[in-house]
Amino acid sequence: MIAVTGATGQLGRLVLSSLLGRVPAASLVAAVRSPEKAADLAAQGVAVRKADYSQPDRLRTAFDGVETLLLISSSEVGQRAPQHAAVIAAARQAGVRTVVYTSILHADRSPLMLAEEHRATEAELRASGLGWVLLRNGWYSENFAGSVPVAVEHGAVIGSSGTGKVSAASRADFAEAAAVVLADPAAHLGQTYELAGDAGFTKAELAAEIAAQSGKPVVYADMPEVDYAAALTQAGVPGPFAQVLADSDVGQSKGALEADGQVLSGLIGRPTQPMPEMVRAALAG
Known part of the structure; x- marks a missing residue:
């Protein structure tokens, strides 16, 4: 069971x-x-x-x-x-x-x-x-999807990640990997899997993709961690969680959200969701 x-x-x-x-x-x-x-x-x-x-x-x-x-x-x-x-x-x-x-x-x-x-x-x-x-x-693509329409509205993706990449994948990708392991746990016992999307992207690349698909000007605005946390709080994110999100963005700038290899796609037997597909779905509503 x-x-x-x-x-x-x-x-x-x-x-x-x-x-x-x-x-x-x-x-x-x-x-x-x-x-x-x-x-x-x-x-x-x-x-x-x-x-x-x-x-x-x-x-x-x-x-x-x-x-x-x-x-x-x-x-x-x-x-x-x-x-x-x-x-x-x-x-x-x-x-x-x-x-x-x-x-x-x-x-x-x-x-x-x-x-x-x-x-x-x-x-x-x-x-x-x-x-x-x-x-x-790793990071869920859905963590970014909600901000896509906002980026189109305001013409900017904001953050504190600099040129750091995030190897995001969809929740469905991660869920399928879990199901693969759960269905045959003996084959995975004692394993530590670093799970992430096949291809990483920067927030500047995300902004460029949103601009290309929406036809609207969208740029990436990098800011200090404290300013990003304040912007998130102003947008309605509770203060403590806004700090966690800002800290995570700084972590991205240090490579904490990027992974080499294709461990996740190897487990699920297919490519992970690419960032442009996430943007397309977010714009479609």
Whole structure:
């Protein structure tokens, strides 16, 4: 039996969708905070169980009978390390054999603020005695898609990434890789996969592509980290998260979001989503 945490989230749903094409629905568990949001999964034959990262006493029951668990990292930055530790402890108590974890690209050496909790979780998992697989996911293309119409409106893509590249891929690409591993965990046991898009791009290249496809003038405006964080806050991004995003952009300038090789496309057996395709879809609405 395979369980997916955060199964009603954007990544979790895509993982389950991919798994449903690979294994019987009866072998799948959607571990979710709000079971009522998973009615569509239940209708497809997936078992739905309540599993809240912040309620560790209920997690063990959610994992009963599960052999392989996908731990999708929590969305609560700052609370991830203890939440993930609770999931790992419950998995061990429930007799789970293998935990597959969605970490961050280059977690062991990444300068990003976001990497610290991922490093802590990786260490917790390695020390747990459980079998493990680390999926170090790079940036999602969707992280940029939402800003494409805004860039057309204002004539600029903004950031603090300089000439640094990001090797982004779609959530569907990363989800499919997770499904490949979950469907045959023994073939991937103890592996650390640095997962990223086939081709990296700078924000200046992103701006140029938006301009070419929209027919509107769009340029990249590079700015100091503090100014970018302030611009994000002014746009409605909560202050602490705006700082995280600005820090990540600076990390991009240092190569933290770029990866060589084609590990992700190798796992899924096809090319990852190219940046121009993401722009095209974003402009189409």
